[in-house]
Structures are given as C-alpha cells and as structure tokens.
Amino acid sequence: MRTYGPRFLAVMLLVSAAGAHGSPVTRTSPSLSVAAIAQSATAASTPAEKTFSNEELDQMMAQVALYPDSLLAQVLMASTYPGDVADAVKWSKAHPDAKGEAAVKQVANEAWDPSVQSLVAFPQLLAVLGQDPSWVQKMGDAFLAQPEAVMDSVQRLRRQAEAAGNLKSNEQQKVTTQPAPPPAAGATTTTTQPASQTIVIEPTNPEVVYVPSYNPSVVYGSWAYPSYPPYYYPPPAYYYPGAALFSFGIGVAVGGALWGNCNWGGGDIDIDVDRYNNFNSNRQINRGDNTWRHNAANRDGVPYRDRASREQYGRQLDGAGQRDQYRGRDGARTADRDRARQSMEQRGIQPPAASNREAQQRAGQASRDIAQQPRSRDQASARQGRTGDAQRPSQSNAQARQGSRDAYSGSRAAQDNNAFSGSRNPSQSRSNASRGHGSYQSSQRPSSSRGGGRPVSRPSRGGGGARRR
Known part of the structure; x- marks a missing residue:
C-alpha cells in the first residue's frame, strides 16, 4: 500500500476545497496548479522569522x-x-x-x-x-x-x-x-x-x-x-x-x-x-x-x-x-611573521601577546612575581650561593673528585694490608690472637678486680660511633 506525506495530503485537501467552493482548477496543466497551491501552502505554514518583538x-x-x-x-x-x-x-x-x-x-x-x-x-x-x-x-x-x-x-x-x-x-x-x-x-x-x-x-x-x-x-x-x-x-x-x-x-x-x-x-x-x-x-x-x-x-x-x-x-x-590589502594584510608577510614566531619559541623567547587579554594576564603574572621577591630574599640568597658553588671552575671540581678517589683508594689499600698482613708472619698472628683472647677474659671478671672501680670505656657495638658509659 502506498503512503503519502503530510505535504501531499495538505495539497490534496486544498484542491478538494477549491473544487467544493466552485473555484476553477486548471485542467490543462494540473502539475502547475498543484505546484502553485503547494507553494502557497508552504508559505502559509512557515511563519516569518521575527528576531525582536x-x-x-x-x-x-x-x-x-x-x-x-x-x-x-x-x-x-x-x-x-x-x-x-x-x-x-x-x-x-x-x-x-x-x-x-x-x-x-x-x-x-x-x-x-x-x-x-x-x-x-x-x-x-x-x-x-x-x-x-x-x-x-x-x-x-x-x-x-x-x-x-x-x-x-x-x-x-x-x-x-x-x-x-x-x-x-x-x-x-x-x-x-x-x-x-x-x-x-x-x-x-x-x-x-x-x-x-x-x-x-x-x-x-x-x-x-x-x-x-x-x-x-x-x-x-x-x-x-x-x-x-x-x-x-x-x-x-x-x-x-x-x-x-x-x-x-x-x-x-x-x-x-x-x-x-x-x-x-x-x-x-x-x-x-x-x-x-x-x-x-x-x-x-x-x-x-x-x-x-x-x-x-x-x-x-x-x-x-x-x-x-x-x-x-x-x-x-x-x-x-x-x-x-587596505588593512596591510599580505600572505607573504603573514608567513614571515609565523616563521619568526616559531623561531622565537624554539629559542625559548616568549612570543608577543596575541590579544589584549593575554597581555594583561602576562602583566598580572609579572606583578605577582615581583611582589613575591621581597618575601623570598633569604631563599634567593641561598639559591645564589648554591648557584655560585655550582658555577665554580670545572678544574676545581675535577680536583675534588680526584681527591675523593685517592682517599678511597688509600683506605681500601689499608684495609687490604690489614686483612692479609698476618699471612706473611704466622707467629706474630698467633701472638696477637692470644693477646686478644686474654683481653676478652679480663673483661669478664668483676669490676672490683679489673680496675679498682675506675670506669672503663669501650667502643660501642652499635652504629654511629657513640660512646657508652
């Protein structure tokens, strides 16, 4: 079954009404009549847009x-x-x-x-x-x-x-x-x-x-x-x-x-x-x-x-x-400005503000930065000191690093010598061990027999180099 749209039905109703009231309908060109009536119906059904009352x-x-x-x-x-x-x-x-x-x-x-x-x-x-x-x-x-x-x-x-x-x-x-x-x-x-x-x-x-x-x-x-x-x-x-x-x-x-x-x-x-x-x-x-x-x-x-x-x-x-052109706008000049802006951005230079609002925001940020400077004067001095240390000649830094390596090497060599020195003199090593064993036994005797009540200090077994009394 064929269905018809609302516009077609409206046109047919208008045609029927015109025939019912005796209005002449052109028979020689029915398509023209229907089109004219459809245009009138569309204009009547579409009110003119009214922007303001x-x-x-x-x-x-x-x-x-x-x-x-x-x-x-x-x-x-x-x-x-x-x-x-x-x-x-x-x-x-x-x-x-x-x-x-x-x-x-x-x-x-x-x-x-x-x-x-x-x-x-x-x-x-x-x-x-x-x-x-x-x-x-x-x-x-x-x-x-x-x-x-x-x-x-x-x-x-x-x-x-x-x-x-x-x-x-x-x-x-x-x-x-x-x-x-x-x-x-x-x-x-x-x-x-x-x-x-x-x-x-x-x-x-x-x-x-x-x-x-x-x-x-x-x-x-x-x-x-x-x-x-x-x-x-x-x-x-x-x-x-x-x-x-x-x-x-x-x-x-x-x-x-x-x-x-x-x-x-x-x-x-x-x-x-x-x-x-x-x-x-x-x-x-x-x-x-x-x-x-x-x-x-x-x-x-x-x-x-x-x-x-x-x-x-x-x-x-x-x-x-x-x-x-009257305003001075030119395509080549615009391209040159874009390239210059990109070059500034690559070098870390802030490009000019694109609008008055952006310029005002930048000015406000600069004012806030200036206002914060007096409150952080000590911090600025500390940063300046650290910056000065960081900017010393590279030769001094190299010397300091070399000194650290030498000190580490000397300490390491001393440890190695102490660790293996007993292997070259077995009798001396046994004598040292006996003397150490005797010291340990004396430390286990009552305090009255060890030192007449005098306090004895010894290295602490804990870390940090503290002394226990």
Missing part, C-alpha cells in the same frame, strides 16, 4: 529615536559594524579634542566603514554608544533583520514623546509631520493600524547638528512595557551642562560628514551620493548606489543573529580581499 525594539531604540533623521540614519548603518564602532570609541577617547568634520578627516585612513568614520564627529554620541557594545550589536542586528519594524518603532516612540509634550521645534531642531507614505510592496506592518503621519526631525541649520540628551523613562511619558524598561546611557556631564529634561550640547559643524537619511516609506536609508563622494574621496560609489547596503566585509567576523542575515551576509562579499 515590538517591546524589545522600543526598548533598544528609545535612546536614539529622537535624534535628527540624518544622525539616526548614520547610527543605524554604523551599528551593523559593532567592531568598528568599538574601535571608533577608543579612538575618540584617545583624541578628546577631535570633533566635527576635522575629526572625520583624521580617520580617513582607518579601515572602518564610512558610516562609522562619520560618528567620530560626535564624541558625545560615541561616549553613549561605548557604554554598552552589546546594545549596539543588537540594534544593528535588528536593523538588518527587521528594517521596517525598526523604522516603525522609531515613529511609535516619537509619537509618544510628542503626545507627552517633549518633542518640539526649537533653535536646535525642526520637528515636522508628513503624511505617512504607503507601505512598500511586500512589507509587513507591525501595528494593528498604520500610522497616518510620519514625524521628521531635522537640524535647524543643516551644517550644524545638535545631539539631544534625554532620559527615555521620562521623555516618553508613561512607558507601555514595564517588563521592558527603555535603555538609558547618559553621556558625560561636561557635554551637557545643566539638568534639563531635553538638553542640547554644543553644536557640531559636520560639513559633509553626514550623507545618509531615513527613508520612512521604504524602510531603508537613502544615500546622498554627491555628498558621500565629495567627503569620502578614497571610497567612491556609483551614482546609482543611492540606497544603503550592508557590507559584510566590514563586519570583521562578528556573527549575525538571525538565519536570514547569516545566509545573506555570512560569506565574505566581493571586495573583501581588497579590504585586507
């Missing part, structure tokens, strides 16, 4: 949702390269006076993605992103896996801040509303009812950008998800003097450092190609590349969170080899 998205986006659109777009792009962001944070800390367009030009030769290079114009922003690298990576993963959902989250948060009276136009920013564009073809909505308006935030002066600072727990009013409180990473106080609810620090003259903008209708980021090429002279793009695309070669091996992103970006894209 709305609650999680609002939680992670609350910190940056009220940034100007151009700066928000730069943050979203850069967050997909968390390793480069971490490097930019370190660079900014090492160059505290660098900001604006001048700072971005200083890192033009760094092997970071251009979106990350633009962020060094805002040291106060990098101070926020540097507080939680895992948050930065989650934000980037969310934007790669669910770009439309991330955009919806930002608009949802902006409407909450506006309803609470905390999002308004002022000297630093301009807040406007626009009719919400229709959803893109194939896009999935994350809310029960699509929003009727889109809130846009722009700098009052396009050449000067202010990074706002606010407490998400307050500025959005009553938080809708108590189980998912918003992330809050306050920047250093010297960037924002005062304690206003919604503060703006010193404006940053960005020039051409910002070249992206949020495309609210398409759920992606638009690129101003002319602005990008004028600023990134060593990384030109084609005029048709006006939509941002993630470059997996700049990911630096950081794993992707969702399956779709792993399949799309998991393999190195074209141009990764060129990026290695």
Whole structure:
C-alpha cells in the first residue's frame, strides 16, 4: 500500500476545497496548479522569522529615536559594524579634542566603514554608544533583520514623546509631520493600524547638528512595557551642562560628514551620493548606489543573529580581499611573521601577546612575581650561593673528585694490608690472637678486680660511633 506525506495530503485537501467552493482548477496543466497551491501552502505554514518583538525594539531604540533623521540614519548603518564602532570609541577617547568634520578627516585612513568614520564627529554620541557594545550589536542586528519594524518603532516612540509634550521645534531642531507614505510592496506592518503621519526631525541649520540628551523613562511619558524598561546611557556631564529634561550640547559643524537619511516609506536609508563622494574621496560609489547596503566585509567576523542575515551576509562579499590589502594584510608577510614566531619559541623567547587579554594576564603574572621577591630574599640568597658553588671552575671540581678517589683508594689499600698482613708472619698472628683472647677474659671478671672501680670505656657495638658509659 502506498503512503503519502503530510505535504501531499495538505495539497490534496486544498484542491478538494477549491473544487467544493466552485473555484476553477486548471485542467490543462494540473502539475502547475498543484505546484502553485503547494507553494502557497508552504508559505502559509512557515511563519516569518521575527528576531525582536515590538517591546524589545522600543526598548533598544528609545535612546536614539529622537535624534535628527540624518544622525539616526548614520547610527543605524554604523551599528551593523559593532567592531568598528568599538574601535571608533577608543579612538575618540584617545583624541578628546577631535570633533566635527576635522575629526572625520583624521580617520580617513582607518579601515572602518564610512558610516562609522562619520560618528567620530560626535564624541558625545560615541561616549553613549561605548557604554554598552552589546546594545549596539543588537540594534544593528535588528536593523538588518527587521528594517521596517525598526523604522516603525522609531515613529511609535516619537509619537509618544510628542503626545507627552517633549518633542518640539526649537533653535536646535525642526520637528515636522508628513503624511505617512504607503507601505512598500511586500512589507509587513507591525501595528494593528498604520500610522497616518510620519514625524521628521531635522537640524535647524543643516551644517550644524545638535545631539539631544534625554532620559527615555521620562521623555516618553508613561512607558507601555514595564517588563521592558527603555535603555538609558547618559553621556558625560561636561557635554551637557545643566539638568534639563531635553538638553542640547554644543553644536557640531559636520560639513559633509553626514550623507545618509531615513527613508520612512521604504524602510531603508537613502544615500546622498554627491555628498558621500565629495567627503569620502578614497571610497567612491556609483551614482546609482543611492540606497544603503550592508557590507559584510566590514563586519570583521562578528556573527549575525538571525538565519536570514547569516545566509545573506555570512560569506565574505566581493571586495573583501581588497579590504585586507587596505588593512596591510599580505600572505607573504603573514608567513614571515609565523616563521619568526616559531623561531622565537624554539629559542625559548616568549612570543608577543596575541590579544589584549593575554597581555594583561602576562602583566598580572609579572606583578605577582615581583611582589613575591621581597618575601623570598633569604631563599634567593641561598639559591645564589648554591648557584655560585655550582658555577665554580670545572678544574676545581675535577680536583675534588680526584681527591675523593685517592682517599678511597688509600683506605681500601689499608684495609687490604690489614686483612692479609698476618699471612706473611704466622707467629706474630698467633701472638696477637692470644693477646686478644686474654683481653676478652679480663673483661669478664668483676669490676672490683679489673680496675679498682675506675670506669672503663669501650667502643660501642652499635652504629654511629657513640660512646657508652
């Protein structure tokens, strides 16, 4: 009896249902109809993967949702390269006076993605992103896996801040509303009812950008998800003097450092190609590349969170080899370094640390060794003395060994002579034996007849050379 799989049975049920309701079924090409129905059934039975829920998205986006659109777009792009962001944070800390367009030009030769290079114009922003690298990576993963959902989250948060009276136009920013564009073809909505308006935030002066600072727990009013409180990473106080609810620090003259903008209708980021090429002279793009695309070669091996992103970006894209050359990576130079490291290990020389963690461990071990030296000063002196003895000239050692052999040979010869000396004089040997026998008999007499009560000493029969009294 032939058995059928569950998918085949599902297809047949759909075909039967279509016939029962009078739906036309193509008879001329039955295989095509069945295949189309099977594809529909498979798509319906396989729900789309949802990496983050709305609650999680609002939680992670609350910190940056009220940034100007151009700066928000730069943050979203850069967050997909968390390793480069971490490097930019370190660079900014090492160059505290660098900001604006001048700072971005200083890192033009760094092997970071251009979106990350633009962020060094805002040291106060990098101070926020540097507080939680895992948050930065989650934000980037969310934007790669669910770009439309991330955009919806930002608009949802902006409407909450506006309803609470905390999002308004002022000297630093301009807040406007626009009719919400229709959803893109194939896009999935994350809310029960699509929003009727889109809130846009722009700098009052396009050449000067202010990074706002606010407490998400307050500025959005009553938080809708108590189980998912918003992330809050306050920047250093010297960037924002005062304690206003919604503060703006010193404006940053960005020039051409910002070249992206949020495309609210398409759920992606638009690129101003002319602005990008004028600023990134060593990384030109084609005029048709006006939509941002993630470059997996700049990911630096950081794993992707969702399956779709792993399949799309998991393999190195074209141009990764060129990026290695840009970083100064060369196969021949790598082989030379490996050979040099092996040679050092064979000679007992410790190779350089392979990571910061290993270097810190070595430094800690060295500190512990130094701390233990004063406590073992006497032991060190004793070891030094023994070492000095061990390092005497080899000639002295040879003389000592020869003296020991001579003494042993002399003692052995004396023993041999004593053992066989009686064989050459039998009468003398008998006389010695008689004298010894007489001494033994006298030792057996009472002490009063032997020595007038004087103590007598004799060699002990036990070992060790002790004397018994």
